[in-house]
Amino acid sequence: xxxxxxxxxxxxxxxxxxxxxxxxxxxxxxxxQLLEIIQKSEERKKVVxxxxxxxxxxxNPFYLKNNxxxxxxxxxxxxxETIKRCTSRIWINLLRNKEILMDFDTKEKIIELHFxxxxxxxLVATKSNCLSILxxxxxxxxxxxxxxxxxxxKQLPENxxxxxxxxxxxxxxxxxxx
Numbered sequence: 001x002x003x004x005x006x007x008x009x010x011x012x013x014x015x016x017x018x019x020x021x022x023x024x025x026x027x028x029x030x031x032x033q034l035l036e037i038i039q040k041s042e043e044r045k046k047v048v049x050x051x052x053x054x055x056x057x058x059x060n061p062f063y064l065k066n067n068x069x070x071x072x073x074x075x076x077x078x079x080x081e082t083i084k085r086c087t088s089r090i091w092i093n094l095l096r097n098k099e100i101l102m103d104f105d106t107k108e109k110i111i112e113l114h115f116x117x118x119x120x121x122x123l124v125a126t127k128s129n130c131l132s133i134l135x136x137x138x139x140x141x142x143x144x145x146x147x148x149x150x151x152x153x154k155q156l157p158e159n160x161x162x163x164x165x166x167x168x169x170x171x172x173x174x175x176x177x178x
Contacts, residue, residue, distance in 0.1 A: 010044050012051055020052045021059070031067040033102050034068060035074055054086040059085035061097045066088070066107050081123045088114065095136040107140050118151060124160045131163075135170045138177075149174045 009016055024034060038049045056063055075087045092108060094100050102110070110133065118130035132154065138144045152167045152174075154175055159167070 004177050007085060008041075010048055010059060012048060017052050017055050020049075021056050024052075024056065031064045032070060033094065035067060035070050039074060043080065047080060048169050050083045050086045054089050057090045057093050061100060065100050068094070068100075068102060072106060072109050072113070076109075084117060084122060084126045085129060088117070088126055088133060090127060092132050092136070095133060099105055107137060109143065111137055113141065115147070115151075120156075124163050127155075127159070128163050128166045131170055135173070138174070145174055145177065149178075 008020060023029075029037070034049070034053065038046055038053070042051060044143045071087075071090070075091075078087065080083050093113070094102075095110075098110060111119075114130040114133045118127050118134065122130070131148075134144060134148050137146060156164055156167050156171070
């Protein structure tokens with residue numbers, strides 16, 4: 001595993017990410033081990049590995065199934081926008097898969113984290129992903145829909161076109177569901 005860590009090229013290309021994913025599979029590195037490697041890595045390598053994990057989860061959402069608590073703990077401490085964007089995409093993929101069951105506490109922490117990122121100084125891609133996550137979890141608790149609706153209404157005028165497109169889409173659905 002340490003050999004794997006030392007050999008990771010600092011390259012975001014799709015071909016390099018495929019090579020790393022192949023190596024993860026070849027060395028039978030489970031999600032817990034990969035998360036440990038990511039946490040121990042210096043910032044640039046951490047970013048490359050999170051992008052790889054994002055690709056890996058898109059291909060196989062069950063990879064993280066038994067390590068959601070570890071992944072959530074990792075996410076809470078992140079400030080790098082690329083890492084936040086990728087981890088939020090990972091959560092979207094996990095939440096869309098109805099076969100991946102999450103307990104009450106995990107969902108509550110996911111909601112808290114992503115409302116925090118949505119309301120604070122995250123960049124537009126992360127904020128847009130947060131909208132998707134919170135929309136996917138809107139029925140978890142009765143307070144989510146009105147809070148999400150209020151945040152979208154407040155943030156729409158001050159955000160980019162991509163945020164506005166996603167925000168307006170979810171706002172229409174939230175109004176329709178009310």
